[in-house]
Amino acid sequence: MTTEVAERIEPSPFQARVLEVPESINLFLGGGRGGAKSYCLALMALRHVEQYGNRAKILYLRQSYRGLADFEQITRDLFHSAYGLAAKFNATDHVWKFPSGAVMELGQLEGVNDYPKYQGRSFTLLLIDEAGQFAAPSLLDRLRSNLRGPKGMPIREIRAANPAGPGHQWIAQRYVFRAAPWQPFQEPKTGAWWVHCPSVFTDNPFIDADEYRRQLEASCPADPELLRAWLSGDWSVSRGAYFAGVLDEDRNAVAPWEPGKLGDGWRMYLSHDFGSSAPSVTYVCCESPGGEGPDHQFYPRGSVVLVDELATNQPGHLDAGMQYTAVRLADEIREMADRWGMRPDGVADDAIFAQHGSQAGSIADEFKRAGVYFMPAKKGSRQSGWETMRRMLQDAGKPDVPGLYISRSAEYFWATVPYLGRDPRKPEDLDTRAADHAADSCRYALTRQERKPVKVQRIVGF
Numbered sequence: 001m002t003t004e005v006a007e008r009i010e011p012s013p014f015q016a017r018v019l020e021v022p023e024s025i026n027l028f029l030g031g032g033r034g035g036a037k038s039y040c041l042a043l044m045a046l047r048h049v050e051q052y053g054n055r056a057k058i059l060y061l062r063q064s065y066r067g068l069a070d071f072e073q074i075t076r077d078l079f080h081s082a083y084g085l086a087a088k089f090n091a092t093d094h095v096w097k098f099p100s101g102a103v104m105e106l107g108q109l110e111g112v113n114d115y116p117k118y119q120g121r122s123f124t125l126l127l128i129d130e131a132g133q134f135a136a137p138s139l140l141d142r143l144r145s146n147l148r149g150p151k152g153m154p155i156r157e158i159r160a161a162n163p164a165g166p167g168h169q170w171i172a173q174r175y176v177f178r179a180a181p182w183q184p185f186q187e188p189k190t191g192a193w194w195v196h197c198p199s200v201f202t203d204n205p206f207i208d209a210d211e212y213r214r215q216l217e218a219s220c221p222a223d224p225e226l227l228r229a230w231l232s233g234d235w236s237v238s239r240g241a242y243f244a245g246v247l248d249e250d251r252n253a254v255a256p257w258e259p260g261k262l263g264d265g266w267r268m269y270l271s272h273d274f275g276s277s278a279p280s281v282t283y284v285c286c287e288s289p290g291g292e293g294p295d296h297q298f299y300p301r302g303s304v305v306l307v308d309e310l311a312t313n314q315p316g317h318l319d320a321g322m323q324y325t326a327v328r329l330a331d332e333i334r335e336m337a338d339r340w341g342m343r344p345d346g347v348a349d350d351a352i353f354a355q356h357g358s359q360a361g362s363i364a365d366e367f368k369r370a371g372v373y374f375m376p377a378k379k380g381s382r383q384s385g386w387e388t389m390r391r392m393l394q395d396a397g398k399p400d401v402p403g404l405y406i407s408r409s410a411e412y413f414w415a416t417v418p419y420l421g422r423d424p425r426k427p428e429d430l431d432t433r434a435a436d437h438a439a440d441s442c443r444y445a446l447t448r449q450e451r452k453p454v455k456v457q458r459i460v461g462f
């Protein structure tokens with residue numbers, strides 16, 4: 001790249017500041033929309049290419065193809081103005097080859113099924129754009145193992161996200177509220193250093209701010225909170241996690257219970273959300289008569305404790321199932337029920353009662369033949385089910401109203417439910433694109449609770 005060309009490439013003040021952060025620190029670009037984050041990723045890639053020549057191997061990832069096309073355009077503008085036609089883009093493979101031999105791949109990562117495309121490959125710079133589209137961090141975290149380079153060469157990850165996406169909560173927790181902007185901090189789990197670099201559209205001299213604001217206003221007319229998040233890059237908006245504010249580990253998590261220790265009057269039943277290519281989730285539910293649990297805590301009458309969990313997700317994949325048949329699943333469910341000395345019966349989602357084909361009957365029939373008995377969870381809107389779940393989560397720990405408690409042994413619950421997002425179009429509902437199977441199963445467990453109590457008086461007085 002000649003100096004004359006370099007002069008034509010002009011970073012915004014935000015981008016210039018980002019370029020100054022030492023390479024040993026990973027970056028989180030987390031501002032509002034239009035703050036020049038994506039373009040900044042392209043600039044970081046260009047500098048990496050300039051610095052490391054043929055050792056530079058860059059991977060840029062985005063969840064959707066449409067988003068990828070936008071970024072492709074940014075790279076065409078930038079890389080062609082830097083290297084002219086000597087930088088070559090292969091539009092089929094989405095790979096840039098630079099005169100020095102450096103390469104940059106633009107890829108799509110929709111879900112676990114795309115992961116094998118990147119597995120086992122080495123990259124020296126990993127760029128994740130729109131990271132907020134990922135409801136859970138697990139897939140992105142796994143990609144970090146692909147960051148490897150020759151000795152002495154810094155390897156780095158950069159993630160960019162706007163607030164208010166499905167991943168709002170985990171991102172806010174991990175990158176935004178950890179330290180002040182531009183103050184590097186160490187991520188406790190991995191020990192890696194990160195810094196949060198925020199920007200908003202008014203920091204971007206390359207757009208017409210008034211026009212941009214009008215566009216954003218037009219794209220979310222009925223959602224002032226979303227608009228505020230996009231304009232101001234504020235991560236404290238009441239967005240993101242659907243159960244944030246009602247689910248609290250201190251209040252809702254209980255130490256694992258042992259089978260066979262339950263006092264009189266406790267009722268046990270199963271709740272089940274079916275899946276085969278998606279995970280299925282089954283809980284052993286204990287409903288309190290109003291008394292002590294084996295942990296000597298008092299559980300008000302009607303409280304529900306999920307004491308055991310069977311989640312058939314592939315190890316390390318929250319949203320991919322083990323492809324079990326109903327028969328195989330029934331075996332595992334019976335085994336779990338045996339362990340707890342209970343009859344394998346309970347409630348399940350409506351879908352498994354649908355007849356499929358004249359011979360086979362329904363999935364519920366298959367379960368029945370295999371010795372597992374389900375009733376459909378009580379009809380009612382998803383909405384009222386979620387309301388019950390939220391209310392009972394919130395009421396946990398109160399002495400006089402039923403609460404919802406979940407064993408710490410329910411790993412799949414704790415790996416998914418706290419991070420589930422809101423439906424962007426229906427904020428009162430869950431974003432169903434995320435791994436919502438544990439939440440669904442839990443909701444069925446509680447919808448059973450909504451059965452009207454038998455009016456004893458009338459029966460007696462008859």
Ligand SMILES: Nc1ncnc2c1ncn2[C@@H]1O[C@H](COP(=O)(O)OP(=O)(O)O)[C@@H](O)[C@H]1O
Nearest residue numbers: 010011012033034035036037038039040206207
């Ligand atoms: N240094 C730059 N030079 C020229 N145009 C830029 C520069 N930085 C950003 N832009 C333009 O500003 C617009 C918004 O930037 P973008 O990076 O897409 O924002 P964000 O990803 O934060 O929403 C884009 O059209 C982009 O091309």
Ligand SMILES: [Mg+2]
Nearest residue numbers: 037038039129
């Ligand atoms: Mg962007």
